[in-house]
Amino acid sequence: MSDDDVNKTEQSPPPAEPEVRERRWHLPLVWIVPLVAVIVGLSMMVRAWQQSGPVIEITFETAEGLKPNQTPVQYRNVVIGNVTGVSLGEARQQVVATVELSKEADAFTREDTRFWVVRPRIGATGISGLGTLFSGDFIAADPGNSSGHAERFEGLESPPPITYGEPGKRFQLQAEDLGSLTIGSPVYYRSVQVGQVVSYQLDKQGNGVNVEVFVSEPHDRFVSGNTRFWNTSGLDLDLGVDGVQVHMQSLVSLVTGGIAFGTPLVNSLDTMGAEEDSRFRLFDDRGTALAPEKGEPERIRMRFAQSLRGLEEGAPVDFQGKNIGEVSRITLDYDESDQTFPVVVDAIMYPKLMGRAYDKFQQSQQSQESQNNGPKPSQSAIRELFETLVGRGLRAEARTANLLTGKLFIALEFYPDADKTNIRRHAQTMVIPTRTTSLDRIQAQLTTLVDRISKIPIESISANLDGSLRDIRQTLTQMNDDVLPASLATLEGIDKLTLAMGEALGSAAEALGEDSPQREQLQQALTEVERMSRSVRSLSDYFRRHPEALIRGRQERQNRDDLRP
Amino acid sequence: MxxxxxxxxxxxxxxxxxxxxxxxxxxxxxxxxxxxxxxRKPDAIARTWALLLAAFVFYVPANVLPILRTTALQHDSTTTILGSVVDLWQDGAWDIAVIIFVASVVVPVAKFLILAFLLVTVQRRSRGSCRERTQLYRGLELIGYWSMLDVFVVGLLAALVQFGVLGDIEPRLGILFFGLVVVLTMMATLTFDSRLIWDAVKDER
Known part of the structure; x- marks a missing residue:
């Protein structure tokens, strides 16, 4: 290209000058090409360097689904980085995923940022991550709030149920048993899901499980200091004395367990929202959770002389129909004196469950105490109460609560006609006298009835009956032979008489027939009589008005107006 | 003689x-x-060097940058040339892997090496094996455009696989650089003058 400027004349005679003119210094234009290439390459490198964000390392249990350069890191479905390498950890216990975050993802290097792999999983709240079936797994991130930054992170094995910044409150529940609860199990309030289980761990002593739940705003204000939590895990099939009761919160809780909470209506003074991280007890079921406060327990013992099949531990103890306790133990005793096996039933009674009756009694007791100047412990007060009650005929009785299931319960009822006995005391327990069940008594009466029936001399009775029947038959034959012919003759006589009477009646009917002359005459006579009576009446009327007419005779037109009615 | x-x-x-x-x-x-x-072709050596260097510079991003983006059912993946070769090999399609490897790695690298070798020998005025070097150059001209195979494959795929949500293939920047590499090496081959190989023989005479 350097020798473009040769003379342009065509077919001109060749000049004698040099063959080719060359510039002394020349840089071929072609060098622009590699120069451009280098510039482009450099600019790309610079851009890549400018765009490259922080590089972090995340450790996971397994590298399942993590592929270098393919697995993205996402936050709210926005790609904020990429896995650039996956390698084994130092002790081969973990895998380390090297992640290159984009430049603007600086917030994701905060110390408390959480990372987890999103895979399709069937979790507590249903099936999640189905999209990754097609798109492949990805790492999800939840930026933290901490001010410090880190380069190494521990990846979570499962997605955190609650992401940072979600408004709500966490509460600590103490449960005896975790049941089927898992992280992510729903928390219900009036069957509306308002939160979920965030974490759980065993007590330090191993005596229970601490379950942390999260209740999201604005439902967290329904949790007050008085709120009770209970486990609604699975299907609560309660075959109690009240029959079969099935409690189920939802299908989700059937699979993954669940927690519900509610506030009992009584004493709900503390309606303010509970503090964050407040501690609550996690009850086993709704019934115990919402039951009113029981107060001090009192042990009672009862000895029954009958079989108590159907009585179970936990069966209720009723006082006048009100449940005030439950059976705690059923044991068999042996009575040497009469060689029987009485059943000893231990029960725990909560006098406070008697409600107002208990309060009133305590008040009266206190007033008595103030008079006696000697305060007594409340336990002995209860004992005193029961002493008086037993004195008035309080008896324990095992009754059938449900004929279908045959379950029994203990009823404390008054029987004023019962024999006088005193309450006995065993160290800590009161022994309450018992009474045989009404059903058992009916059974006994039925037995005696059947006994009596079996004593009736049915055979002799039937023999006597047989003889009587024979006599009756004889009498009947006699009647056939003698009485019947005679009565037949009598009947014939009667027949004839009837015929004669019929004739007489026929002639009488003839005489009174419709067109008979006798009847016509009678009618005329009657008409005559009617007319006569009418004139007599008018005459009598006239005389009443004009009695003087009897003497003076009738005066015409004198007082015509008087005649008018 | x-x-x-x-x-x-x-x-x-x-x-x-x-x-x-x-x-x-x-x-x-x-x-x-x-x-x-x-x-002779004007400035043959300098131009060839320039184009060759430019091609070499572009060869780096052509290999580092992805050439393809495959979207299949939201599964996004980008492929580099070597990555695709490795993937194909691992998937058992070793024949295709070999073809792509030869077309996109062996041939360009061979071109770089041969051209550089020819240029160096010409500049050093080496006299040995001129015939073989010329044959090398002829071979270079012959295989030059076969490197475009990759570009064609990507172009075809990108044009054919457009199934929206189900699958999508898009060319990426890498293939552009790769195409530039091929074009530049071909140009470098063209600007080189094979007669220069024999000039040393003439000088000796």
Missing amino acids: TPPFADELNLRLCHRCKYACSLDRDRHRCSRCNALLHR
Whole structure:
């Protein structure tokens, strides 16, 4: 290209000058090409360097689904980085995923940022991550709030149920048993899901499980200091004395367990929202959770002389129909004196469950105490109460609560006609006298009835009956032979008489027939009589008005107006 | 005894119409097509070097950057040339892997090496194995455009696989650089003058 400027004349005679003119210094234009290439390459490198964000390392249990350069890191479905390498950890216990975050993802290097792999999983709240079936797994991130930054992170094995910044409150529940609860199990309030289980761990002593739940705003204000939590895990099939009761919160809780909470209506003074991280007890079921406060327990013992099949531990103890306790133990005793096996039933009674009756009694007791100047412990007060009650005929009785299931319960009822006995005391327990069940008594009466029936001399009775029947038959034959012919003759006589009477009646009917002359005459006579009576009446009327007419005779037109009615 | 050179016979080949012009008649222009006459391709060595270097520079991003983005059911993946070769090999399609490897790695690298070797030998005026070097150059011309295979494959795939949500293939920046590499190496091959190989022999004489 350097020798473009040769003379342009065509077919001109060749000049004698040099063959080719060359510039002394020349840089071929072609060098622009590699120069451009280098510039482009450099600019790309610079851009890549400018765009490259922080590089972090995340450790996971397994590298399942993590592929270098393919697995993205996402936050709210926005790609904020990429896995650039996956390698084994130092002790081969973990895998380390090297992640290159984009430049603007600086917030994701905060110390408390959480990372987890999103895979399709069937979790507590249903099936999640189905999209990754097609798109492949990805790492999800939840930026933290901490001010410090880190380069190494521990990846979570499962997605955190609650992401940072979600408004709500966490509460600590103490449960005896975790049941089927898992992280992510729903928390219900009036069957509306308002939160979920965030974490759980065993007590330090191993005596229970601490379950942390999260209740999201604005439902967290329904949790007050008085709120009770209970486990609604699975299907609560309660075959109690009240029959079969099935409690189920939802299908989700059937699979993954669940927690519900509610506030009992009584004493709900503390309606303010509970503090964050407040501690609550996690009850086993709704019934115990919402039951009113029981107060001090009192042990009672009862000895029954009958079989108590159907009585179970936990069966209720009723006082006048009100449940005030439950059976705690059923044991068999042996009575040497009469060689029987009485059943000893231990029960725990909560006098406070008697409600107002208990309060009133305590008040009266206190007033008595103030008079006696000697305060007594409340336990002995209860004992005193029961002493008086037993004195008035309080008896324990095992009754059938449900004929279908045959379950029994203990009823404390008054029987004023019962024999006088005193309450006995065993160290800590009161022994309450018992009474045989009404059903058992009916059974006994039925037995005696059947006994009596079996004593009736049915055979002799039937023999006597047989003889009587024979006599009756004889009498009947006699009647056939003698009485019947005679009565037949009598009947014939009667027949004839009837015929004669019929004739007489026929002639009488003839005489009174419709067109008979006798009847016509009678009618005329009657008409005559009617007319006569009418004139007599008018005459009598006239005389009443004009009695003087009897003497003076009738005066015409004198007082015509008087005649008018 | 080698045959005489064109110079010695006062002849010059027209680059355009390959007419052997006699310098006695016209010293500057082809007497047949009126193109400018050069003894050798002008600045052949410098131009070839320049183009070769440019191609080499572009060869780096062509290999580092992805050439393809495959979207299949939201599964996004980008592939580099070597990555695709490895993937194909691992998937058992070793034949295709070999083809792609040869077309996109062996051939360009071979071109770089051969051209560089020819340039160096020419500049050093080596006299040995001129025939073989010329054969190498002929081979270079022959295989040059086969490197475009990759570009064609990507172009075809991107044009054919457009199933929206189900699957999508898009070309990525890498393939552009790769295409540039191929074009630049071909240009470098063209600007190189194979007669330079023999010039050393003439000088010796």
